[in-house]
Amino acid sequence: MPANLKYAITGGVGLFITFIGLQGAGIIVASPSTLVDLGDFSSPQLVLAIAGTVLVAVLYRFNVKDYILIGILATWAMGMIAESCGWYTVDPEAGVYSLFPSLSAGLALPAALHFLTFDFSWVADHVIHFCFITFSFLYVDLFDTVGGSNRYCIQGRYAGRRRQSAKGKGSASRRCLRYRCRRSAGNFYGNQLYRIQCGRCQRR
Secondary structure, X not given: OOHHHHHHHHHHHHHHHHHHHHHHHOOEEEEOOOEEEEOOOOOHHHXXXXXXXXXXXXXXXXXXXXXXXXXXXXXXXXXXXXHHHOOOOXXXXXXXXXXXXXXXXXXXXXXXXXXXXXXOHHHHHOHHHHHHHHHHHHHHHHHHHHHHHHHHHHHHHHHHHHHOOHHHOOHXXXXXXHHHHHHHHHHHHOOOHHHHHHHHHHHO
16 A cells, blocks of 8 residues: 555544544534534533643643543533533533433443344345445444554554664564454454553553
């Protein structure tokens, strides 16, 4: 695969995830005239999202460990303060829920998990829709895997060059193989644990 295509896929996946994050935070909204428009900067959701992003960037700049987790918890705390002050108003009909955890239902787990209880009756009546859905998820996950694999391979080669020892030779290919194996396992089981495991592998 050409190097420019690898970088293009990596950048495209990053922009795709960024666009989803901006949409979820309310920074960008749908517009009938321009398709995309800026959100309401007076809304508490948007202000909290920007404040949390800036906080994460500052912590990253000063090499603070677990900066993403700290930023998430700090933004959550700021949201609870905003709700206590009355600025953040709860409106479940509009999709705005309380930021305070509710233990009214207790800590009980679901009674049973529906494992391998698929119902394909809908597919028989909507074959074309099912094909569109399948290929959409296929290509999104394919480009996500290629972009993530390229990122870890580049970092693995960089770390291998810095070590300059016989022990570090071949570390890039091993890391790429570990990423692909964990990525495949994560897709099969329907979780995202491969990111955590590959992060640990990368720090070794």
